[in-house]
Amino acid sequence: MTDTATARSADAADTRETERDLLSKFDETIKTRETLLSSGVTDPFNLVMERVLSPTRAICNGRDTILLGTYNYMGMTFDPDVLDAGKQALSDFGSGTTGSRVLNGTYQGHKECEDALREFYAMDHAMVFSTGYQANLGIISTLAGKGDYIVLDIDSHASIYDGCKMGDAEIVPFRHNDIEAMEKRLKRIPEGAGKLVVLEGVYSMLGDVAPLKEMVAIAKRHGAMVLVDEAHSMGFIGENGRGVAEDQGVIDDVDFIIGTFSKSVGTVGGFCVSNHPKFDIMRLVCRPYVFTASLPPSVVATAATSIRKLMHGANKRAHLWENSKRLHAGLKELGFELGTETPQSAIVAVIMPDLERGATMWEALLQQGLYVNLARPPATPANMTLLRCSLCAEHSSEEVETILQRFERAGKTVGIIG
Numbered sequence: 001m002t003d004t005a006t007a008r009s010a011d012a013a014d015t016r017e018t019e020r021d022l023l024s025k026f027d028e029t030i031k032t033r034e035t036l037l038s039s040g041v042t043d044p045f046n047l048v049m050e051r052v053l054s055p056t057r058a059i060c061n062g063r064d065t066i067l068l069g070t071y072n073y074m075g076m077t078f079d080p081d082v083l084d085a086g087k088q089a090l091s092d093f094g095s096g097t098t099g100s101r102v103l104n105g106t107y108q109g110h111k112e113c114e115d116a117l118r119e120f121y122a123m124d125h126a127m128v129f130s131t132g133y134q135a136n137l138g139i140i141s142t143l144a145g146k147g148d149y150i151v152l153d154i155d156s157h158a159s160i161y162d163g164c165k166m167g168d169a170e171i172v173p174f175r176h177n178d179i180e181a182m183e184k185r186l187k188r189i190p191e192g193a194g195k196l197v198v199l200e201g202v203y204s205m206l207g208d209v210a211p212l213k214e215m216v217a218i219a220k221r222h223g224a225m226v227l228v229d230e231a232h233s234m235g236f237i238g239e240n241g242r243g244v245a246e247d248q249g250v251i252d253d254v255d256f257i258i259g260t261f262s263k264s265v266g267t268v269g270g271f272c273v274s275n276h277p278k279f280d281i282m283r284l285v286c287r288p289y290v291f292t293a294s295l296p297p298s299v300v301a302t303a304a305t306s307i308r309k310l311m312h313g314a315n316k317r318a319h320l321w322e323n324s325k326r327l328h329a330g331l332k333e334l335g336f337e338l339g340t341e342t343p344q345s346a347i348v349a350v351i352m353p354d355l356e357r358g359a360t361m362w363e364a365l366l367q368q369g370l371y372v373n374l375a376r377p378p379a380t381p382a383n384m385t386l387l388r389c390s391l392c393a394e395h396s397s398e399e400v401e402t403i404l405q406r407f408e409r410a411g412k413t414v415g416i417i418g
Contacts, residue, residue, distance in 0.1 A: 032355070041359045042366065044374040054078055055266075055394040060371055066399055066406075068389045069373035073346045074235045074316055075394030076266030076306045086267075089301035096296045101128075102283060105294030113304040117271055120307050121242055121257065125279040127272045128300065130292050132231055132260025133159040135270030138288035139256060140198065140227065141167035148194035151185050151224065153177065153210070155203055155381050160229065169196070176203075176381065179214045186222040195224035201244030202232035205380050205388065206339030207347025209233075213248040220253060227256040235264025235310045236317055236346055236393075264310065267302045269295050316393040320346055323391045323400050330404040335417040339386065349375075350387040350407075357414060358385035364410035370403060 037043060042061070051059040055075035056067050076082055089109055099105035110128055117126035129135040140163030144150050150164050154173040164171045172189070174181040182197070189195055197219040199210050212228065219226045230243030238246030241264070245251040255276055261269035272282075283289060295303075321343075328343035331350060339349030352358030355376050362374040365387075373388040380386055389403075411417040 036355065036359055039356070039360075041363050044359055044362050047366075047371065052077075055392050056396075056399060058371070060366065063367075063369050065366070065369045065371050066395075066403060067371050068391070068395075068403060069371050070392070071232070071263045071390045072266060072392050072394075073232075073320060073390065074264040074266065074310060074313060075392045076264065076309070079266070079306065079309065081309065082266065082302045082305045085305040086298040086302040090296075090298040093297035095298070097294045099293060100290060101294045102290050107294075107297050107300070109297045109300040109304065110294060113300040113307070114271075116304040116307040117273055120240075120311055121251075121273045123257075123273045124275045124277075125273065127279070127282060127286075127289065128295065128303075129270040129272070129289060130295050131268065132258070132262060132270035133162075134288045134292060135258050135260070135272055136160050136229060137163045137166060138286040139258060139272045139282070140164060140196070141288070142282060142286040143167070143225070143227070143256075144169035144194060144196045148196065149189045150196045150198055151182060151189075151219075152198040153182075153200065153203075155205070156198060156200060157204065157229065157231075158379075160198055160200075164198075177208065177210055179211055179218065182215055183218045183222070186218065186224060189222075195219075195222065196227060197224045198227045198229070200232070201228055201230040201234075201237065202345040202347065204232050204347065205375060205384075205386060206349045207232075207343075207345045207388075208340050209237075209244055209344045211248075212244050212254075213250050216245075216250040216253050225255040226253065227258060228254050229258045231258070231260045231263055232345060232347065234259045235313065236320055241310050241313055241317060261299075261303045261306075265303050265306045267299050267306065269299060269303055313393075320391060320393040322397070323393070323395050324348065326397070326400050327389065327391060327403065330400075331407060334404070334408050334411065336407070336411065346391045348389045348391070350389065352385040352387060352416065355385045357416065358387060361410055361414045361416055362387060364414050365406060368406045368410060370406045370410075 049058040055072045055077050097105040113128050114126040136159035144167050146168045148169045150169045151172045155176045172185045174185050216226050228245050233243040235241045237244055245254050256274045259271050261267045324343045324346055328348050337351040375386040375388050377383040
């Protein structure tokens with residue numbers, strides 16, 4: 001080896017010894033994952049669906065599997081009208097926009113999608129984002145900045161927390177669904193400061209509903225604006241499917257409603273609706289909106305069609321409630337510990353003793369042809385491990401009974417129930 005090569009080799013060794021591995025902060029998570037997989041369990045966070053047959057069934061690992069963890073609440077992913085709209089838009093406008101909404105990225109379909117949202121919510125303004133995560137990130141960070149205060153439920157979604165951090169507002173969390181705690185936090189905020197209260201209609205881990213009626217009233221009494229994330233209630237809860245705010249009679253008192261297309265609407269994207277007279281300025285000042293490519297024409301076409309059909313989805317909503325009540329009652333009768341005492345949404349959370357047994361139970365269900373979500377800390381509240389079930393309006397009553405039978409067999413095999 002030449003002197004130059006030796007020197008280079010020595011320099012490289014010195015660099016490796018002194019550089020800090022920026023991934024080392026994840027070592028504990030890596031170890032937990034390796035320990036879990038070493039037991040022979042299929043990776044629960046990397047499941048591949050080889051073929052999707054319907055809103056409720058797919059081929060997973062070569063097996064016909066009932067889907068109980070997709071958030072496809074209203075089963076719109078295979079609706080014929082929705083599919084036809086997407087195919088037509090793909091043919092007419094191409095596969096993508098290649099631009100931001102404020103430049104070349106607004107097509108006729110984006111306007112029609114926003115029109116459908118305004119009609120669905122009976123509100124003056126609607127703004128479509130490329131994902132639900134971006135809707136929270138963009139709206140929250142733009143509304144509340146340095147010197148402002150955001151009062152939020154401690155169990156809020158990651159996108160809400162990230163929106164708070166991006167805007168550099170003061171974050172004031174309160175205990176989950178605790179009305180008194182929320183009011184105490186509001187009372188401590190300095191007089192004259194900007195205040196935004198951020199709540200969720202349905203919390204996605206346990207499937208529990210927020211007491212919006214009381215919380216919105218308190219927020220308004222203390223001069224705060226209110227934003228409600230209805231991602232897991234839009235389309236299903238409320239007389240017209242507008243969410244928990246509608247169901248509890250406070251939708252007219254809420255300043256901003258955030259939602260997503262990836263749940264009940266059955267595609268991808270996010271949105272914000274509002275009656276605030278200055279809302280349209282958000283299109284020019286909201287960075288995640290201004291600097292992101294817009295949704296493909298086929299996606300907004302499917303979303304608009306789905307939203308308009310959800311306006312007439314009363315029968316689907318009624319059947320979904322029947323499914324939720326039956327699954328909740330059946331699991332409770334079998335002896336499983338659930339996240340809520342009564343069914344409050346389309347989410348039924350089954351609490352597991354720990355991650356290892358939760359993963360074993362998840363695999364036992366998968367081997368029987370039933371897919372649910374395995375949720376673990378830190379995403380879950382109180383360090384719980386959950387099997388999260390999200391029902392669909394397209395699940396038949398017979399499928400719900402089959403689900404209960406498979407939970408019983410798996411639970412007894414794993415030792416979760418007697």
